[in-house]
Amino acid sequence: MRTTTVEDRSVAHACAVPGSEEELWEVSAAFLADGLAAGEQVVYFDDGTADAVLGRLVDDRVPVDGPLRDGRLRVVETEVTRAAMRIPLHEAASGFAALIDDALGAGFPGIRWTGQYSSRLRPHAGLWLADYDAAMERALVGRPARALCLYDRTRYPDDVIEVMRGLHDVQVESPALYDDSLLRVTRVRPFRLRLAGEVDHSNRPVLNRLVAATLDEALRGHDSPAVLELDLSSLRFLDVAGAVALVHAAEEFPQSHRLALSGVRPGVQRVLDRCGAPFAAQLDVTPHPGSRCPGFPLPPPADPPDGAA
């Protein structure tokens, strides 16, 4: 099996095996964003997950409202997604083909989809999933369409994941510096880290370690930048000690360097403000520009009844 990144447009049909929810949102959103950038129609099959994925797109500064209005971005509702999993396989295959035809008919140069379109397939999941996936492969072949099949570790048993990985030629990977299912840290580029999730007492030492290691790297490099950036666009919770740690880290930076916190959500901003961030000379805090940037405590979603067999 070959591995690639989510932006690789040469692949029509790939899988990803996210190890955490944050990775799932990251990969789903990146795949959709890349399709929007390419002018394709992008379709997300929801199963109670769309809010988190759309939220991640907003975090990533990808316009969502416009594309949702004019059909460039389609969210297939949870009930429809689940119903699609209960229809016979040959109908599923023609359903995928019709999806592509509709997109081309509407003038799009191509279409791509991802989402939770198979997470409810049980109990002979390995077998059913394989047939389902084969039907999708037949629909995609030779057409301007691509699909990213997600088999994340919270929704699929390990043995099913292994079977499904074996059926895909290409696996999309998204490496992280750290991921404990609560907090995910990725390197966007040298000296710029992206934090997604929540920082609390359980993983705060990681934050200290990563900031210290990045500063160390910057001090050793000859032409490294004077500003280390932590992109907090997807950080939904920061506890008081975590905020104090960031403020202290910046205060102890050498005069030559600064710590920049970008994309800061309002709730995280309030914690930082209460912990002395406005007084730290070498700390820059920039709020997230997004108008709709849901905070940590999303209202409890109304979970539709599980009708899947």
Place this chain on the structure above:
Amino acid sequence: MRVETTRSAGVVRLRHGVGFTASAADVVDRAAPLVAAARARGEPVALSVRADTARALAERTAAGAGTAGAPPDPPIVLARPEGPDRSGQTLAARWARELRTVTRSRGGVTVVVEHDGELDGTDGAFWTELDAALNLALSEVAATVVCLYPQLPLHREVVDGAGQTHPLLLVDGVLQANRRYREPRELLVERGVPAPAVLGPPDRRIGFDTWQLAAVRHGVADAAWAAGCDGDRVEDLVLAVNEVATNAVEHGSGDVHLDVWDGGRAGALVCEVHDGGRLADPLPGLRAPHPADPRGRGLWIARQLCDLLHVWTDAAGTHVRIRALP
């Protein structure tokens, strides 16, 4: 809600004294010169006294200030305890917020507090807790606080406690050192902080450890939404309870859990965090934290965000009740 980010170091600027009075008239006789002296210095006055006393003081000071030009500002009326629980530490934190606002713009403030038997509870320990907590919460505030207690209150605890919680003693109109004063934390460890009124069984109980704080946050978020909080308020309350829960897993031992009562009763969200440990500091989070100290800030911020944050200890361990209105 306004939240402070005080960055000052821990210098004690509070002057906190007690006077023992023989009658209601004596309260006015003792308080009036203090108020007049503050007026003469151009210092604002804050009161937590009974309505009769406030009226008498207003008449007395108006008569005294006959020749001056502009009439003095009316006294600031300090908050009264709110809600079903009597918590001296919560009231002290509240007064600290109110008085810091005054001293920031005006330099100093003179405060007169009169004992009110209605707040005694079962034994009068409320007052001991309040005065001990004021020593901590107001330590860096430039306030002169004089508390007037009856010589013969209904509960003996009131005078016993007051005699030991005030660094200064009002004698013949002058504040002098009180030999019986004791360090507030030490005193409270010995005498205990009163437990709040017992609640019925909680709507939810969530046991947790260091790696399950996210479950605590989700439980609180759900309850806060249900209580009708808006998004910012939910986030603030989640932060407050997270800090209390973090403290419990950091210092506590044994069974650590969160009890949640949904907002049904009195429209307020109530949470309690219980652990099997004992805190060295019976009243954590009352002093504005020093900027160089990474610890102690969490509970201080939590106190700013909640309508009640009451910490008490008994044989079972340490308990924290939080009450928050939407």
